[in-house]
Amino acid sequence: MAKVGSVEALRKIIGSPNEQVPLKIHRELNARAIEFIGKSPMLMLATSDAAGRPTVSPKGDLPGFVQVEDNRTLLIPERKGNKLIFSLTHILENPHVGLIFLVPGTSETLRVQGTAELLDDADWRVTLAARGSPALLTMRVTVTECYFHCAKAFLRSDLWKPETWPEKMAISFGEEIAESGGLQREAITEFDIAVGERYKTDL
Secondary structure (H helix, E strand, O other): OOOOOOOHHHHHHHHOOOOOHHHHOOOOOHHHHHHHHHOOOOEEEEEOOOOOOOEEEEEEHHHHHOEEEEEEEEOOOOOOOOOOOOHHHHHHOOEEEEEEEEEEEEEOOOOEEEEEEEEEHHHHHOOOEEEOOOEEEEEEEEEEEEEEEEOHHHHHHOOOOHHHHOOOOOOOOOHHHHHHOOOOHHHHHHHHHHHHHHHHOOO
16 A cells, blocks of 8 residues: 655645635634634534644534634633543643534534633633533633635535434443443443433533
8 A cells, every 4th residue: 555655745646726725714713704603503622732642622512602802812611521631731731723613504614723721710711601600711712824614525424414314323431431341331321321411410
């Protein structure tokens, strides 16, 4: 199997973009990007640690949960989760982040690159509260690049067409933990019931 080892080899396969395409890349949020963020209930956050090891984490809430402080600054609330804090510790080691914002039913996405810092600010925790609970902390992202990504991946995948969706897949965290020896088999069902209850009461 031939390995692609240079930009030149890659360009021979992929080709070069139309000369107008790079002109869609902006250094700050324009009005369309701000409107899109205001309608987005979900983003994907990409981070990497000091050694370059990456992770991608979903962040979601009601549309508008990400606040636009100005055309170069975003404020993202941190909510309750599994407390593994991979993304957050990555930011402490390496502030460079990538974001993809999604709006259900819209096949274009908004990509944002920038640098992030974590704020323990009481006022912002209250401002970014949801369901009666303040944010745990605030992630401030300074935007260095942003652009809308074309719809082709979403069109190919039929992502927003419910008639193409497979049967819902049930994920058992009890099974996942038991596989590593962290839970007895007879405790799996009880564990999964507890997870389901937290989905209802602990968002």
